[in-house]
Amino acid sequence: EADIYQTPRYLVIGTGKKITLECSQTMGHDKMYWYQQDPGMELHLIHYSYGVNSTEKGDLSSESTVSRIRTEHFPLTLESARPSHTSQYLCASSLTGQPQHFGDGTRLSIL
Amino acid sequence: GENVEQHPSTLSVQEGDSAVIKCTYSDSASNYFPWYKQELGKRPQLIIDIRSNVGEKKDQRIAVTLNKTAKHFSLHITETQPEDSAVYFCAASISGGYQKVTFGTGTKLQVIP
Numbered sequence: 001e002a003d004i005y006q007t008p009r010y011l012v013i014g015t016g017k018k019i020t021l022e023c024s025q026t027m028g029h030d031k032m033y034w035y036q037q038d039p040g041m042e043l044h045l046i047h048y049s050y051g052v053n054s055t056e057k058g059d060l061s062s063e064s065t066v067s068r069i070r071t072e073h074f075p076l077t078l079e080s081a082r083p084s085h086t087s088q089y090l091c092a093s094s095l096t097g098q099p100q101h102f103g104d105g106t107r108l109s110i111l
Numbered sequence: 112g113e114n115v116e117q118h119p120s121t122l123s124v125q126e127g128d129s130a131v132i133k134c135t136y137s138d139s140a141s142n143y144f145p146w147y148k149q150e151l152g153k154r155p156q157l158i159i160d161i162r163s164n165v166g167e168k169k170d171q172r173i174a175v176t177l178n179k180t181a182k183h184f185s186l187h188i189t190e191t192q193p194e195d196s197a198v199y200f201c202a203a204s205i206s207g208g209y210q211k212v213t214f215g216t217g218t219k220l221q222v223i224p
Contacts, residue, residue, distance in 0.1 A: 033212075040198055042216040043155070058211075059112070090154065098143045098204055100212055102154040 002027045006091050006103035014111050019078040021106045023091030032074040033092040033100065036060060043090065049074055081110045113138040115203050117215030124191050125223050132218045134201035135183040141203040144184050145212070146175060150197045158199075159186070162206070191222045 004025040013019060025032065030051045035043040035058075045058030049068040063085070064078050074093075078085055088107050092100040114137040124130045136144075142163035147155040161168045161175045161184065168175050172191075177184040188195055201215040 040151075040217065040219060043200065043214045045211060048211065059213075096206075098206065098212065099145050099157040099160060102156070104154050 004091060004093050004101055004103040006089075006106050008106060009104060010107045010109075012109045012111065013081060015080075015082055017081050019081050019108070021076045021089055021091075021108070023074045023076070023103060024072050025074075025091075025093040025101070025103075026072060027093060027095070027101065028071065029093035029095050029101075030071065031094045031097055032068065033094075034058070034064075034066060034074070034076050035090040035092065036062065037088045037090055037105075039088065047076065081108075083110045086110050113141055113203055113205075113211075113213040115201060115213050115215040117201050117218055119218060120216065121219045121221070123221045123223060126191060126193060128191055130188045130191050130195070130220055130222075132186045132199055132201070132220070133183060134185070134203075134215050135181075136203040136213075137182065138203070138205070139179075139182065140205050143204045143206045144175070144177060145202050145204075146173075146186050147200045147202065147214075148197045149200065149217075155200060188220075191220075193222050193224050196220055196222045 007022045032049045034047040044060035046062040047066040090105045091103040094100045117134045145160035148158045149155040174187045198217045202212045204212040
């Protein structure tokens with residue numbers, strides 16, 4: 001089924017660890033996005049990509065990095081996790097920029 | 112850049128009543144306005160959208176209106192049901208080219224049975 005998939009759904013990990021959040025979509029969308037969202041709060045764009053080898057930082061400053069080597073894959077990496085990184089991370093994709101299709105998110109908790 | 116303000120932040124209505132959520136945007140170049148519903152613990156899902164060449168759009172119990180001159184748009188939900196309880200986000204973007212979507216701060220709607 002064409003969809004956008006995020007793994008893991010939940011991650012609890014200690015400070016200083018390297019983390020990679022996976023995001024894959026099977027819809028052939030060129031545009032992909034990462035948002036950070038605290039529960040019930042607004043979505044903050046932290047990274048976006050308009051295609052392979054294209055990545056840009058979003059409106060909210062983030063210590064994370066992203067890569068886009070394949071159209072369907074847009075992983076987000078934190079080199080050294082800190083408690084301030086605790087949040088929900090939502091991946092989204094779109095064909096034209098609108099509308100955006102979201103994944104189920106990764107709830108990240110850094111101890 | 113674009114700035115989207117959304118009001119109210121919380122809204123409680125009795126089942127069967129109507130609910131209205133309002134948003135304003137700052138960039139007059141914005142021409143696409145989607146609304147997303149996010150149920151507790153779930154992903155945001157597009158429920159309705161409107162483009163700047165249209166003043167109103169309806170889909171069953173939900174409708175969206177757009178006033179380009181005033182730069183505001185609203186979501187209207189009629190005959191509310193408990194399953195309408197969720198957080199609703201408005202957004203604005205510019206169609207075409209390398210555009211980003213700017214989201215509002217969200218409205219938590221509670222429908223009381």
